Amino acid sequence: MDQLLDQARSIWEGEIDFEGQRLVDLLTYALLSLSGAIAFLVGFSTQDIYQTLYIGLGGTALTFLVVVPPWPFYNQHPLPWLQARDTGRVALGALGLEGISVEVDGQRVS
């Protein structure tokens, strides 16, 4: 059940990695600005405002399709989680925290 909920959550959230987010930023601004510019130029040259409307709305729909779903090419640089570590003396030494004592309610913990 948990696994199913996890999958559902992943589909609903649609996370992408940081490189993907940067790409999505760039694509949003580029595609929308381009569709606006082309819409105006085509409409002005044909003197037909409906062309501007259709090209503008079409370009926006295309942008939504390209940018919103979590496509695989937005997930090419996933960041792996670090390994779980126990807070034993060896680990503290690795962290450079030797000599630190942690006390909880009067009792030394590590």
Added chain:
Amino acid sequence: MHNNLTRIQNVFGFFTSVAFSVAAVIAVSVVLIPQTPSASLQLRNVQVVKGRPHYYSTQREEYAHVKFDLDADLSTLFNWNTKQIFAYITASYPSSDPSTIPRSEAIIWDAVIPAANAPAHPNTYIHPSLSKSNARPKTKADRLAAQKPYPPGKEPGILKLASQKPKYQINDVSGRIAERANATLTLHWNVQPWVGALVWDSRKTYGRWQGLRGGMAGFDFPALKGTEVKKEELRTETGGERNRGSPA
């Protein structure tokens, strides 16, 4: 942008900014398109009779019925950003005391002329037929051409009206309009765009937009007519507002 929802929000937010910017550029781009409106407006006949504002009114007031000829070419006002044009003719006259009472201006006729690609609506002007006969047009093409806001074979903005009845009979707030002098009939228009600011008529030239030449006629209101005026002569023109459902 880590989420479906944030991506949707960001794309839509930038879309509204782009749409607003494109609309602003469209509104400004019409300044580059030249306009050359021209019109010839003449008074045909004016009659002043006594009438009542409502059937239950006790006061009788004077009403002026102004018929005119109009030959106008407003087709260059229609560019890609024009949704429709509201053309109207006013009769304006000075008051009996110009230093204290301002000038009066009353609309006697108006027309809503949509652009060719604008969606149809019930208040569209229907240009009267140019032919003298009252026969209904035979072919389907002729019937469609007779329902347009311009004469058959022409384009939106062309108006050719002869002995046109007014849509509104005008009267003065004092109730007396007979024998007032120095009245002027003037053609005006208001361009209603798809995006941008409303623009009214101008006699001055601004860049590529020429001012209106013509479209003015001077006259005096005559003396009150007695009972020799026929009721048919005082009928007014009804426009598209007649096509609306009842109650309007």
